[in-house]
Amino acid sequence: MRGARTRLRLWSCLALLLPPAAALGQGKGQGVEVRAVSPLLDTAHGRIISLSFRVTNHTTAEQELIEALTLPDGWQTIVPSGTLTLRAGETTTRLMALQVPRSASAGRYDVTYRVRGQRDLAVADSDTVAIEVVAATKLELLTEEKPDSAVAGESYEIRLRLVSRGNVAVRVTLRAATDSGYRVTVEPAAAAVAPGQSVPLTLSVQTDAKERRPRTNYVRVTAQPLDARPEEAAGLILGVDITPRVTAEPDLYRRLPVEVSLRVNGDQDTSGAQVEVSGRGSLNNEGTQSLDFLLRAPDTQTAGSFGLRDELYLTYSAPIWQVRLGDQAYGLSRLTSYYQYGRGVGLDLGHKQRGARVGGYYLDDRRFSAQASFLRRTRDAGPANPAAADTLWSGQGTAHPLPEMNLEAEYAVGHSERGASTADDAYRVELDGRFGRHGYYRLANFHADPDYYGYYHDSDYLYASLSHPLSRTLQAHLGYNHYASNLDLRPALRSAARETLWQAGLSSQLPGGFSLSFYFDRFVRSDRLAPASFDSRENAYRLGGGWSGDRLALRLELRAGDASDRLAARRRTAWNTSLFASWRPAQDAYFTFYGGLGDNHATDGSRLLGAANNLGATVAWKPLRDLDLGFWYSKYNFAAGDRLQSDQYDLTLSYALANLHRLGFEARHTTNGLGSEQTAYLLTYTVPLGIPLAKRRDVGAVRGRIVDHEAPGAPGLARVVLRINGATALSDEHGGFVFPPVPPGSYGLIVDRRSIGLDRVVREKTPLAVEVKGGEVTRVELGVVRSATLAGRLLLRPPDPAANGNAPGRGAVVVGAPRAADRPAQPTGLANLLIEMTSASEVARRVSDPKGGFLFDGLRPGAWHLKVYEQGLPDYYYLEIPDQDLSLEAGQSAEVVLSALPKARRIEWIDEGAIRGTGHGQTRRP
Numbered sequence: 014m015r016g017a018r019t020r021l022r023l024w025s026c027l028a029l030l031l032p033p034a035a036a037l038g039q040g041k042g043q044g045v046e047v048r049a050v051s052p053l054l055d056t057a058h059g060r061i062i063s064l065s066f067r068v069t070n071h072t073t074a075e076q077e078l079i080e081a082l083t084l085p086d087g088w089q090t091i092v093p094s095g096t097l098t099l100r101a102g103e104t105t106t107r108l109m110a111l112q113v114p115r116s117a118s119a120g121r122y123d124v125t126y127r128v129r130g131q132r133d134l135a136v137a138d139s140d141t142v143a144i145e146v147v148a149a150t151k152l153e154l155l156t157e158e159k160p161d162s163a164v165a166g167e168s169y170e171i172r173l174r175l176v177s178r179g180n181v182a183v184r185v186t187l188r189a190a191t192d193s194g195y196r197v198t199v200e201p202a203a204a205a206v207a208p209g210q211s212v213p214l215t216l217s218v219q220t221d222a223k224e225r226r227p228r229t230n231y232v233r234v235t236a237q238p239l240d241a242r243p244e245e246a247a248g249l250i251l252g253v254d255i256t257p258r259v260t261a262e263p264d265l266y267r268r269l270p271v272e273v274s275l276r277v278n279g280d281q282d283t284s285g286a287q288v289e290v291s292g293r294g295s296l297n298n299e300g301t302q303s304l305d306f307l308l309r310a311p312d313t314q315t316a317g318s319f320g321l322r323d324e325l326y327l328t329y330s331a332p333i334w335q336v337r338l339g340d341q342a343y344g345l346s347r348l349t350s351y352y353q354y355g356r357g358v359g360l361d362l363g364h365k366q367r368g369a370r371v372g373g374y375y376l377d378d379r380r381f382s383a384q385a386s387f388l389r390r391t392r393d394a395g396p397a398n399p400a401a402a403d404t405l406w407s408g409q410g411t412a413h414p415l416p417e418m419n420l421e422a423e424y425a426v427g428h429s430e431r432g433a434s435t436a437d438d439a440y441r442v443e444l445d446g447r448f449g450r451h452g453y454y455r456l457a458n459f460h461a462d463p464d465y466y467g468y469y470h471d472s473d474y475l476y477a478s479l480s481h482p483l484s485r486t487l488q489a490h491l492g493y494n495h496y497a498s499n500l501d502l503r504p505a506l507r508s509a510a511r512e513t514l515w516q517a518g519l520s521s522q523l524p525g526g527f528s529l530s531f532y533f534d535r536f537v538r539s540d541r542l543a544p545a546s547f548d549s550r551e552n553a554y555r556l557g558g559g560w561s562g563d564r565l566a567l568r569l570e571l572r573a574g575d576a577s578d579r580l581a582a583r584r585r586t587a588w589n590t591s592l593f594a595s596w597r598p599a600q601d602a603y604f605t606f607y608g609g610l611g612d613n614h615a616t617d618g619s620r621l622l623g624a625a626n627n628l629g630a631t632v633a634w635k636p637l638r639d640l641d642l643g644f645w646y647s648k649y650n651f652a653a654g655d656r657l658q659s660d661q662y663d664l665t666l667s668y669a670l671a672n673l674h675r676l677g678f679e680a681r682h683t684t685n686g687l688g689s690e691q692t693a694y695l696l697t698y699t700v701p702l703g704i705p706l707a708k709r710r711d712v713g714a715v716r717g718r719i720v721d722h723e724a725p726g727a728p729g730l731a732r733v734v735l736r737i738n739g740a741t742a743l744s745d746e747h748g749g750f751v752f753p754p755v756p757p758g759s760y761g762l763i764v765d766r767r768s769i770g771l772d773r774v775v776r777e778k779t780p781l782a783v784e785v786k787g788g789e790v791t792r793v794e795l796g797v798v799r800s801a802t803l804a805g806r807l808l809l810r811p812p813d814p815a816a817n818g819n820a821p822g823r824g825a826v827v828v829g830a831p832r833a834a835d836r837p838a839q840p841t842g843l844a845n846l847l848i849e850m851t852s853a854s855e856v857a858r859r860v861s862d863p864k865g866g867f868l869f870d871g872l873r874p875g876a877w878h879l880k881v882y883e884q885g886l887p888d889y890y891y892l893e894i895p896d897q898d899l900s901l902e903a904g905q906s907a908e909v910v911l912s913a914l915p916k917a918r919r920i921e922w923i924d925e926g927a928i929r930g931t932g933h934g935q936t937r938r939p
Contacts, residue, residue, distance in 0.1 A: 041468055042071070043137055043138060044070075044071055044076070044133075044135070044136035044137075045068065045069065045071060045072070045078065045099075045128055045138050046068070046069045046138050047066055047067070047068055047128055047138045047139055047140045048069075048140055049064065049065070049066055049126070049142045050065040050066060050106060055145040055147050055480055055490070056144060056145070056146060056147070057561075059112070059113060059114070059246075059526070060112070060566065060568070061091060061110060061112050061113075061566050061567070062110070062112075062113065062144065063109065063110045063570060063591060063593060064109045064110070064124065064126070064142055065107070066106070066107050066109065066126045066140060067104060067105070067106050067107075068097070068104065068106075068107055068128055069102075070099035070102060070103050071102070072136065073101050074101055075098065076098070076099050076130055076131075076133075076136060077096060077097075077098050077130070077131040078096065078098070078128040078136075079128065079131055079318075080094035080096065080097065080126070080128055081094050081129075082094045082111070082124070082127075083125040083126075084111060084124055085117075085122045085124070087114040087117070088111055088113060088114060088117075088122075089111060089112040089114065089603070090109075090110075090111050091111055091593055091605040092108060092109050092110040092111075092605075092607050093631060093647070093663070094126075095647060095661045095663070096131070096318060097649075098659070098689075108591065108607075108627060109126060110593045110607055111124065112566060113144075113146060120145075121143055121144070121453070122145075122146060123144075124141065124144060125141045125142075126139060126141075126142075127139035131314070131318065132314055134322065134354045135354045143445070143455060145480065147451050147488070152175065152176070152183065152236050152247035153175075153176045153247055154176075154214075154234055154236060154247050154248070155175075155211075156172075156173055156249070157173060157174055157213070158170075158171070158172040159172070159251055159253065161254060161739040162253060162256055162736075162739060163218075163220055163253055163254075164220075164741055164743060165220050165221060165222050165223070165224035165257045166221070168218060168219045168220065169217075169253060170216065170218075171215070171216040171218070171232065171251055171253075172214070172216075173213070173216065173234065174211045174212070174214065175187070175212045175214055175236050176206075176210075176211040177207065182206065183205070183206050184204075184205045184239045185203065185204055185205075185236045185237060186202065186203050186237050187199045187201065187214060187236055188234070188235045188237065188563060189216055189235070190232070190600050191218065191230055191600070192230070192233070192600070193221070193231075193638075194600055194635075194638065195218050195219055195220055195221060195230060196219045197232055198217045199214060199217075200214070200217070201214070216232060218230070218253070220255055224255055225671060226673070227255065227256060227753070228255050229252045229253065229254055230252065230255050231252050232252075232253075233250050234249045237563065254741070256741040256742065257743070264703075265708055265712065265713070265754060265788055265789075266706070266709060267295075267296075267297070267298065267706045267707055267709050268704055268705055269292050269293075269296070269304060269703065270292060270293065270701065270702075270703060271290065271291070271292035271701070271702040271703065272290070272292070272699050272701050273290050273700045274289040274291075274698065274699040274700075275287075275288060275697070275698045276288075276289060276313075276321075276695060276696070276697050277697075278316055278317050278319040278320055279316045279317050279693065279694060280316065280692055281691070281692050283315060283316045283317065284316050285311075285313030285316035286313070287309055287310065287313050287321065287323075288309070288310065289307070289308070289309040290307070290308045291306065291307045292304065292305070293305045293306075298709065298711045301331065301332050302329075302330065302331050303329075303330045304327070304328070304329055305328040305330075306326065306327040306328070307324055307325070307327075308324075308325050310323040310325075311323055317681075317691065318683065319694065319695035320693075324339070324340040325339045325356075326339030333362065334360070334362050335360070336359070336360055337357075337359040337360075338357075338358050338359075339357075340354070340356050341357070341359070342354045343357055343359050348424075348440070348441060348461070348468060349405040349406075349407040349425055401430070402429070403427060403430075403431075403467075404427065404428045404429075405426070405427045405466075406425065406427075407424070407425035407426075408424055408425075409424075410422060417446045417448065418444070418445075418446035419444070420442075420443070421441075421444075422440070422441065422442050422443075423440065423441045424438065424439075424440045425438060425439045425467060426438045427439065427466060429464055429465075429466050431466070437461075437462035437464035437465040438465060439459075439460060439461040439462060439465045439469060440458075440460055441457070441459045442456075442457065442458045443456070444456040444457070449481075451480075451482040451488065452480060452481045453479075454477075455476070455477070455478045456477050457474075457475075457477075458473075458474070458475050459472070459473070460472075460474075461473075462500065463499070463500050463503070471500055471501075472496065473495075474495070474496050474497075475493070475495040476492075476493070476494050476495075477492065486522055486523065487519060487521050488519065488520045489518075489519055490517065490518045490519070491516070492514070492515070492516035493513075493514070493515060494512070494514040495511075495512070495514075496513075497509070497511050497512075497541075499541075499542070502541060502542060508540045508542055508547070509541040509542045510538065510539075511538070511539050511541055512536070512537070512538045514534065514535070514536045514537075514620075515534070515535045515536075516533075516534050517532065517533050518530060518532030518533065518555075519532075526560050526561045526562055527558070527559070527560050528559045528561070529557070529558050530556070530558075531554075531555070531556050531557075532554070533553070533554055533555075534551075534552070534553045534554075534574075534621050535551070535552050536551040537549075537550055545580065547578075548579040548580050549577065549578050550576070550577045550579065551574065551575070551577075551619060551620060552574045552575055553621035554572070554573055554574055555570065555572045556570070556571045557570040564597050564598060565594070565596050565597075567592075567593070568592070568593045569590070569593075570591045570592075572590065572611075572621075573586070573622075574586070574587065574588075574622055575587070576619050576621070576622055585614045586614065587611065587619070587622040588611055588612055589610065589611025589622065589626075590611065591608065592606075592607065592609075593606075593607045594606045594607070601634065601635035601636070602633070602634050602635070603632075603633040604631070604632055604633075605630065605631045606630045607627075607630075608627065608628035608629070609627045609628070626649075626651050626652055627648060627649045627651070628647075628648050628651070629647035629648065630645065631643070631644070631645035631646075632644045639669040640667070640668050640669075641665075641667040642666055643663075643664070643665040643666075644662075644663065644664050645662075646660075646661070646662050647659075647660070647661050648661075657685060658685065659683065659684065659685040660685075661681065661682070661683045662681065662682040663679070663681050664678075664679065664680045666678040666679075673701050674699065676698055676699075677695075677698075678694070678696050679694065680692070680693070680694045681694075708788045709788060710787040711757075712754035712755060712756055712757070712787065713754065713755065713756075713757055713785040713787050713788060713790070713791060714754055714755075714785075714790045714791070715737060715752040715755065715760075715762070715783055715785060715790070715793060716749075716750070716752075716790050716792055717735075717749070717794060717795060718744075718748045718750070718794055719735070719744050719748045719750065719764070719775075719795040719796075719797060720794075720797065722776055722796030722797060722798045723798050723799065728748070729745075729747040729749065730769065730797055731745060731747075731748065732744060732768060733748070733764065733768045733797075734764075734765035734768040735750055735752075735762060735763065735764055736762075736765070737752055737760050737762050737763070737783065738755050740753050756787075757785050757786055757787040759782060759783070759784050760783050760785060761779075761782060762779065762780055762782075762783045762793060763779055763780050764779055764795065766871070769797050772800055772904075773797050773798065773799055773800055774797070774798060774800035775797055775873075776873060777796070778854040778855050781793065781795070798874060798903045799903040800872055800874075800903075800904075801872040801873070801874050801902065802868070802869065802870045802872065802905070803850065803869040803872060803901065803907045803909065804866070804867070804869075804906070804908050805866070805867050805868075805908060805909040805911060806842065806861075806909075806911070807842065807846055807848075807865040807866075807867070807881065807911050808840045808841065808842060808913065809843050809912075810912050810913065811840065811915070812915040840912075841865075842862075842864035842865025843865045843885075843913055845885050846860065846865075846884075846885050846886065847859075847860055847881070847884065848861065848867050848880070848881050849881075850869050850872065850878070850879055851877065852873065852875060853875075857869055874905070876898065876899070876900055877900075878898055879896060879898075879899055880895065880896040881911055883895065886913055889916050890913045890914060890916060891913065891916055892911065892913055892914075893911070893912040893913070893914050894911060897909075
């Protein structure tokens with residue numbers, strides 16, 4: 014039995030880690046098949062890259078297909094996806110182009126191209142291209158100081174440090190931009206950084222006072238090297254929460270985000286309307302349970318290309334299980350059921366990251382069904398197909414043999430009752446990893462025996478790729494693809510394709526943002542049945558070059574080669590070229606242009622040289638903060654002989670209303686060579702809702718009012734800035750304020766004195782202690798009064814000259830310093846003495862200036878105690894009044910003068926007499 018031979022091949026593949034594959038024949042998909050035709054790809058950030066995909070309609074009817082391109086976060090499409098129409102059995106090549114963001118870090122990224130039927134969603138397929146963004150970073154931006162929040166209308170600063178991690182001096186230009194359109198400047202704008210050294214940077218951001226909703230403003234900073242070396246730009250994205258000058262109501266309920274949309278769509282002949290209710294979000298505080306649902310009705314598929322079918326589905330996910338209900342794409346694995354759309358129910362059990370996992374689903378779309386942890390599929394007899402019943406079992410696993418290596422394997426067994434009862438199996442092995450700093454590899458093998466009827470069928474696909482650096486700027490690439498179908502050479506299938514593609518190339522990232530690549534491809538396709546239906550050879554050379562700057566990016570590709578049909582003894586040469594450009598003149602505007610042209614002399618079905626003549630342009634513009642506009646145009650196969658031509662115009666508009674409602678409009682006009690022409694439109698009005706699930710205990714709210722305590726009736730104070738736990742609130746016209754929910758705990762509430770006036774103060778001591786409890790609202794009342802001021806001076810008083818000597822009743826005394834030269838003649842200020850003001854709840858301290866002056870401002874009215882510390886007082890002096898009580902009123906400006914007086918000390922005589930000098934040898938005597 015073939016299954017034994019297959020299992021032997023599977024273990025051989027696992028032992029030798031044979032290369033992976035990407036199917037090149039009729040071996041996968043549902044009615045339509047997608048295969049990547051692109052070369053091996055590696056790139057640097059900011060570059061434009063192009064991808065080609067061959068789409069084949071294997072059904073017996075014309076299919077209108079909707080394209081979709083799934084990109085990593087932040088990547089930009091240059092050639093947008095649209096719609097295409099293929100006749101039965103027809104194949105076309107679709108060219109996609111995209112721009113890698115300048116912020117993309119090194120690593121592997123997957124880009125997936127999908128098509129699905131406009132009328133029959135079960136007609137669908139996809140293919141994925143892996144793109145390696147090479148590492149070349151020599152600069153690093155570090156954050157030194159950044160505010161957590163800012164109030165709308167205020168400016169704020171961010172302090173950074175640019176560090177050179179390379180081994181050469183680098184001259185860089187610094188640029189910054191915000192996602193919200195705020196004005197931002199960076200100082201300095203240019204700098205030179207020595208190896209291992211750093212340069213401080215300051216960003217200044219001016220926010221918009223008209224913000225209506227809280228948001229996070231992201232600032233993107235880029236340090237671009239100017240030297241003619243391969244160093245890459247360094248980037249950093251910094252977020253600061255912006256608090257609008259409008260207070261929002263706190264919500265202590267966990268809510269499921271829900272949107273209700275009214276859709277009106279149509280074309281020149283028909284129209285329709287739909288109501289759509291959808292929601293997706295977490296159901297508990299820990300985020301371990303989630304719900305995703307959609308309800309859309311009625312069906313409007315016949316009302317233009319924007320029409321959608323009616324759908325109803327619900328998915329509930331928990332840590333170890335998932336339940337799916339309704340109209341969804343159900344699947345088990347790549348070999349069994351990778352994509353089946355219909356109305357059903359599915360269940361998955363097991364941990365997603367570790368341990369065993371089993372799953373199953375029941376699906377009913379009038380043709381298929383499946384149950385338990387295996388696939389059971391039945392098909393009713395039709396005009397062209399007999400009745401069929403298939404049962405599939407599959408097991409798969411993943412491993413990481415090395416830190417930079419990923420291995421995934423799957424084995425499946427299938428039993429079919431299509432006529433005679435048969436059994437066969439399938440397997441897949443996928444391996445990818447990295448080595449060194451810039452080297453990477455991918456290996457895969459997909460195999461499905463002739464009587465295995467899963468997602469893959471009667472095909473073998475082997476794929477291998479290797480990329481290795483030859484120098485700091487040069488990368489070498491090798492690739493191999495092999496595909497075979499009709500593995501048993503069954504004559505009833507009329508052909509047994511064998512396809513082999515070899516690829517070899519070099520790519521270079523040049524100084525100044527330039528890149529260059531050169532590839533040679535050889536493709537051989539033959540029929541193993543006799544007599545053969547096809548036998549062709551193709552050789553192609555591809556030269557590509559590009560340049561990427563901060564606002565403009567360009568890429569040009571030239572392709573030329575020859576294709577020969579050995580059965581017809583015919584050989585042709587062909588060429589074509591493509592140009593892609595993107596331009597971002599401002600943060601809120603983006604333009605792209607793309608075009609391709611060739612002589613179209615390639616033989617029919619050419620894989621390497623059959624690119625179609627095409628051109629197009631896109632415009633994305635955000636003229637207002639809440640308004641987004643978009644337009645794009647594409648034309649395929651102009652001046653391309655008998656190839657099916659198509660034109661498509663798209664216009665989109667999206668406007669966000671003040672109440673968070675959204676208004677959307679789309680229009681599309683399409684024509685094709687089949688003589689059909691259609692204009693479709695879609696008008697959408699969306700209302701966001703939040704379904705309360707339960708009261709949150711993980712957060713609480715702080716609500717309060719701040720008033721003018723001295724004014725009659727204590728009116729509220731507007732636009733006062735308050736902060737708690739890093740969050741900011743702004744009082745409304747009545748003085749009311751509310752903070753976003755914060756975790757339970759004790760916090761200090763701070764009032765920004767600049768917002769109430771520097772001559773005012775809050776009566777209560779701040780930071781005010783606030784206790785927040787989960788699920789509850791803590792209320793606070795604050796009063797503002799005029800602050801009091803105390804100014805003073807410390808003086809060193811001179812002694813009375815008459816006080817020294819013999820004084821009646823006092824005896825002999827000395828006042829102040831013992832020596833007359835140390836006694837001041839005039840009052841002088843006492844510097845550097847500590848003065849302390851103490852109230853019942855707070856303490857303020859000052860140090861006297863060189864003239865003895867001191868000032869206490871911003872004092873709360875009430876009782877205070879003034880004390881002067883004697884440390885630092887000159888010897889032989891004392892404070893006349895070292896401390897005293899003061900009562901200060903709101904708005905009062907008090908003054909005090911404090912004196913340091915000289916001490917009077919009595920002189921006591923121990924003995925009396927005279928000392929006289931004598932001659933030599935005489936004694937001294939008193």
